[in-house]
Amino acid sequence: xxxxxxxxxDPKSFEDRxxxxxxxxxxxxxxMDPDKKPFTIVMPPPNIxxxxxxxxxxxxxxxxxxxxxxxMQGYSTLWLPGTDHxxxxxxxxxxEKIKKEEGKTKxxxxxxxxxxxxxxxxxxxxxxxxxxxxxxxxxxDWSRERFTMxxxxxxxxxxxxLRLYNKGLIYKGSRLINWCPVCGSALSDIxxxxxxxxxxxxxxxxxxADGSEGITVxxxxxxxxxxxxxxxxxxxxxxxxxxxxxxxxxxxFNREIPVIADPYPDPEKGTGAVKITPTCDPNDxxxxxxxxxxxxxxxxxxxxxxxxxGKYAGMDRYECRKAxxxxxxxxxxxxxxxxxxxxxxxxxxxxxxVEPRISEQWFVKMKPLAEPAIEAVRKGETQFVxxxxxxxxxxxxxxxxxxxxxxxLWWGHRIPAYYCDDCGEMVVAKEMPEVCPKxxxxxxxxxxxxxxxxxxxxxxxxxxxxxxxxxxxxKKFYPTSVLVTGYDIIxxxxxxxxxxxxxxxxxxxxxxxxxxxxxRDAQGRKMSKSLGNGIDPLEVIDQYGADALxxxxxxxxxxxxxxxxxxxxxxxxxxxxxxxxxxxRFVIMNLQDEDGNFKPMADAKTAVLKxxxxxxxxxxxxxxxxxxxxxxxxEFALAAAKIYDLIWGSYCDWYIELAKPRLGGADEEDKLTxxxxxxxxxxxxxxxxxxxxxxxxxxxxxxxxxxxxxxxxLMTQSWPVPExxxxxxxxxxxxxxxxxxxxxxxxxxxxxxxxxxxxxxYIIAEGADAALAKAGAPYIxxxxxxxxxxxxxxxxxxxxxxxxxxxxxxxxxVPMDELVDYAKEKEKLTKEGAKLEAEIARAKNKLSNQGFxxxxxxNVIEAERTKLAEYEDLLAKNRKMLEAVLAKLA
RNA sequence: GGUCCAUUAGCUCAGCUGGGAGAGCGUCUGGGUGACAACCAGAAGGUCACAAGUUCAAGUCUUGUAUGGGCCACCA
Numbered sequence: 001x002x003x004x005x006x007x008x009x010d011p012k013s014f015e016d017r018x019x020x021x022x023x024x025x026x027x028x029x030x031x032m033d034p035d036k037k038p039f040t041i042v043m044p045p046p047n048i049x050x051x052x053x054x055x056x057x058x059x060x061x062x063x064x065x066x067x068x069x070x071x072m073q074g075y076s077t078l079w080l081p082g083t084d085h086x087x088x089x090x091x092x093x094x095x096e097k098i099k100k101e102e103g104k105t106k107x108x109x110x111x112x113x114x115x116x117x118x119x120x121x122x123x124x125x126x127x128x129x130x131x132x133x134x135x136x137x138x139x140x141d142w143s144r145e146r147f148t149m150x151x152x153x154x155x156x157x158x159x160x161x162l163r164l165y166n167k168g169l170i171y172k173g174s175r176l177i178n179w180c181p182v183c184g185s186a187l188s189d190i191x192x193x194x195x196x197x198x199x200x201x202x203x204x205x206x207x208x209a210d211g212s213e214g215i216t217v218x219x220x221x222x223x224x225x226x227x228x229x230x231x232x233x234x235x236x237x238x239x240x241x242x243x244x245x246x247x248x249x250x251x252x253f254n255r256e257i258p259v260i261a262d263p264y265p266d267p268e269k270g271t272g273a274v275k276i277t278p279t280c281d282p283n284d285x286x287x288x289x290x291x292x293x294x295x296x297x298x299x300x301x302x303x304x305x306x307x308x309x310g311k312y313a314g315m316d317r318y319e320c321r322k323a324x325x326x327x328x329x330x331x332x333x334x335x336x337x338x339x340x341x342x343x344x345x346x347x348x349x350x351x352x353x354v355e356p357r358i359s360e361q362w363f364v365k366m367k368p369l370a371e372p373a374i375e376a377v378r379k380g381e382t383q384f385v386x387x388x389x390x391x392x393x394x395x396x397x398x399x400x401x402x403x404x405x406x407x408x409l410w411w412g413h414r415i416p417a418y419y420c421d422d423c424g425e426m427v428v429a430k431e432m433p434e435v436c437p438k439x440x441x442x443x444x445x446x447x448x449x450x451x452x453x454x455x456x457x458x459x460x461x462x463x464x465x466x467x468x469x470x471x472x473x474x475k476k477f478y479p480t481s482v483l484v485t486g487y488d489i490i491x492x493x494x495x496x497x498x499x500x501x502x503x504x505x506x507x508x509x510x511x512x513x514x515x516x517x518x519x520r521d522a523q524g525r526k527m528s529k530s531l532g533n534g535i536d537p538l539e540v541i542d543q544y545g546a547d548a549l550x551x552x553x554x555x556x557x558x559x560x561x562x563x564x565x566x567x568x569x570x571x572x573x574x575x576x577x578x579x580x581x582x583x584x585r586f587v588i589m590n591l592q593d594e595d596g597n598f599k600p601m602a603d604a605k606t607a608v609l610k611x612x613x614x615x616x617x618x619x620x621x622x623x624x625x626x627x628x629x630x631x632x633x634x635e636f637a638l639a640a641a642k643i644y645d646l647i648w649g650s651y652c653d654w655y656i657e658l659a660k661p662r663l664g665g666a667d668e669e670d671k672l673t674x675x676x677x678x679x680x681x682x683x684x685x686x687x688x689x690x691x692x693x694x695x696x697x698x699x700x701x702x703x704x705x706x707x708x709x710x711x712x713x714l715m716t717q718s719w720p721v722p723e724x725x726x727x728x729x730x731x732x733x734x735x736x737x738x739x740x741x742x743x744x745x746x747x748x749x750x751x752x753x754x755x756x757x758x759x760x761x762y763i764i765a766e767g768a769d770a771a772l773a774k775a776g777a778p779y780i781x782x783x784x785x786x787x788x789x790x791x792x793x794x795x796x797x798x799x800x801x802x803x804x805x806x807x808x809x810x811x812x813x814v815p816m817d818e819l820v821d822y823a824k825e826k827e828k829l830t831k832e833g834a835k836l837e838a839e840i841a842r843a844k845n846k847l848s849n850q851g852f853x854x855x856x857x858x859n860v861i862e863a864e865r866t867k868l869a870e871y872e873d874l875l876a877k878n879r880k881m882l883e884a885v886l887a888k889l890a
Numbered sequence: 891g892g893u894c895c896a897u898u899a900g901c902u903c904a905g906c907u908g909g910g911a912g913a914g915c916g917u918c919u920g921g922g923u924g925a926c927a928a929c930c931a932g933a934a935g936g937u938c939a940c941a942a943g944u945u946c947a948a949g950u951c952u953u954g955u956a957u958g959g960g961c962c963a964c965c966a
Binding site: 005007008009194201217218219220221232264265266269270271272273274275276281282283284285286342343388389391392395396399487488490491522524555556557558560561562563564566568569571572573574575576577578579581582583584585586587588589590629630633635637638641644645652653656660661663664742745746748749750752753754755756785839842843846849850851852853854855856857859860863864867 | 892893894895896901902903904905906909910912913914915916919920921923924925926928929930931932933945946947959960961962963964965966
């Protein structure tokens with residue numbers, strides 16, 4: 001094996017290998033040491049029909065960064081993966097496949113054969129997504145992988161159903177539900193998407209039964225008129241007072257229906273009169289209930305017109321609408337039409353218009369379940385991050401309707417209700433009963449319907465841990481720590497897990513819900529199949545590596561808000577990885593002799609630290625404290641920015657550059673210390689970055705010199721803890737030196753002097769500042785390209801033709817071979833002086849403000865005084881330098 | 891209709907509990923300098939949407955306005 005990293009950073013050459021090593025080592029599984037505190041995440045199970053998309057990539061990155069961080073902190077971390085059977089989505093795919101390959105419908109095939117095909121499909125494609133997730137570096141415990149329709153989850157679903165049923169919280173009833181005629185199934189309220197669409201109102205006259213004028217009503221859905229059972233008007237509406245109680249005729253059909261008074265119609269809207277069709281509209285349904293009106297259905301489950309519709313029977317709803325309106329118009333009943341925006345409901349899966357329909361379905365009674373779930377969030381048992389999402393949760397939970405859970409599908413958990421073939425008695429039980437409790441009959445058939453997919457995923461945080469069995473896992477890992485998911489499924493999933501967890505386990509299922517936004521395309525559009533603007537994470541990984549993708553997804557994002565996928569961002573992340581790669585290669589190179597053996601180096605005890613070593617140590621320690629704090633608070637983007645800056649700025653740009661002369665110098669003792677510092681600092685940096693970029697950090701770690709007993713993998717190392725050293729003097733020295741170096745580089749750049757050209761420099765300073773300048777001389781010379789540095793108190797020693805700059809306490813002069821352009825110099829100094837004056841005025845103003853001096857905290861006032869003193873010092877220097885320039889010009 | 895979010899450099903966006911405006915990309919100037927041109931050094935560039943208010947102090951808190959999004963909602 002090569003003893004140093006490859007010349008170029010090529011993530012493809014090691015990411016898969018490292019993942020395999022991790023997985024085989026068994027380290028993704030939690031350490032079951034009872035002394036270790038648990039930290040648990042259950043992964044939102046992706047659909048078995050799914051392919052890894054950016055949403056999954058975001059999910060995975062956030063969860064993995066958390067789990068790796070906590071693992072390194074010494075928690076017993078469990079990240080439990082799995083997949084969802086995705087009832088409708090999968091059934092649609094399987095139906096398509098059967099149609100294509102066997103030319104049959106599922107009905108032709110029959111339930112049993114269909115389910116065989118569905119399971120075969122699951123076995124073939126169900127693991128595709130979990131293979132893809134591994135590419136992301138997800139350190140979840142695959143040995144505990146679950147599926148929403150595996151044996152344990154089936155048991156949990158039945159148990160849960162039974163419990164709720166026995167408490168009267170699940171009931172069967174005939175209600176007006178949302179029906180998708182294309183999917184052929186009932187939908188819950190949240191599976192209906194509301195959209196305002198351009199539509200039409202038709203105004204039709206319903207003639208009076210007594211031959212009078214009758215009444216005109218507006219409707220956007222004329223095809224439902226066949227099911228009209230009344231016309232309602234507001235009791236306050238003077239226009240229609242006389243008509244209330246009279247009968248009108250359904251046009252053409254001449255069926256008599258009453259005019260009724262009800263508060264529902266708004267006199268301001270339309271004509272103020274509303275046709276009442278209880279089987280086609282929830283409002284009408286309620287009016288119907290209030291007035292004891294009959295219910296007439298006019299459409300079947302495919303939204304075709306029923307025989308009651310006469311010649312329109314058998315027509316599709318839209319076909320019928322067209323013909324019916326034409327006929328009404330011809331017969332003179334159409335008063336007028338109007339173009340209007342009308343609200344519509346669409347099936348969230350197939351986007352066809354949903355038809356409200358009277359149908360017998362199973363429901364969960366929500367009020368009693370919602371109350372404790374609201375309470376759990378209110379008292380902070382579960383906290384949303386960011387907090388604002390709790391409002392969305394409350395809003396929905398406080399106004400919740402009963403949950404329709406039955407679906408007229410085959411792929412899913414079949415409802416555990418059995419009917420006696422003899423007397424029709426219903427028995428709800430886990431298994432088919434032997435004997436009918438009512439008639440003693442021995443033949444039963446099971447309810448045909450399956451449960452809403454979300455019914456089983458609602459149990460995910462505990463069904464996966466073994467519930468209803470009292471397993472070790474359940475005891476140790478429930479309630480879980482954090483749930484990570486997008487804001488788009490707060491209602492579908494998060495809310496339901498909360499009330500189910502409280503109901504079955506007595507505790508809310510997670511302490512925190514970490515909500516993230518959507519990954520959009522570069523223009524800010526939602527990624528979608530129809531737009532074809534989706535970015536495939538696998539392609540991104542192939543091109544840039546999983547580390548870059550993860551880092552990009554976690555950087556520069558505000559919690560809970562959307563992020564755009566842009567090539568520049570992924571490139572920036574990849575470049576960062578490349579930077580770390582090269583720096584590490586440099587470090588390793590300098591640790592080794594020509595044969596690739598590690599040279600001796602100091603250890604914690606023998607190292608003789610120089611100020612730059614202490615400065616680096618202090619910088620890392622300060623960063624560790626902040627980064628840890630940020631990560632505890634889920635502020636991953638802030639932490640990422642600090643790690644980025646620490647590695648690229650502090651370590652690469654400054655420390656390594658300062659280390660180069662030492663590595664090439666004559667002091668062999670000092671080299672021991674430099675090597676020690678380079679490698680120990682690098683190890684800390686790798687640890688800090690590891691949760692974000694697990695692959696590259698692990699790969700680099702494998703090349704570092706390690707003690708015999710060191711862990712094999714970086715991923716199990718412990719999280720850095722700041723040392724408690726007071727290195728403030730060294731920090732001050734290095735910061736002052738860096739300021740001087742920047743000033744000199746600036747002078748050089750302005751003079752367009754080649755960086756390779758060695759220069760002389762003078763620093764005018766007194767007392768402590770002079771001491772600082774002298775101590776910093778080696779740094780200034782090395783990184784400023786200065787051959788000789790003179791630190792003087794007396795300005796008279798200054799050479800002719802020198803460019804100048806000022807930092808607090810010091811004036812810097814760099815003599816130039818070419819004539820200095822004094823006119824430019826004057827301009828620069830004047831501009832600087834003006835800026836300083838403005839700052840001084842601002843600071844003075846602040847400090848002379850009684851309110852500020854008396855009310856602001858002491859440290860803030862002190863800081864302001866220091867600033868003022870510094871600026872005054874700089875201004876004085878600026879004045880002197882300007883004077884000198886003016887003298888030259890004169 | 892209700893509600894939430896956004897508005898900061900040319901672009902994309904950070905900015906945690908109020909204490910002198912930041913990053914990446916882009917632009918401009920130099921540069922093969924010991925790991926890195928996927929790089930190095932330097933520079934330019936912002937009335938923090940607008941208006942009031944609170945405060946000694948507002949990008950940050952309050953209210954309102956404008957513009958752009960999202961979510962929820964049974965209106966014919």
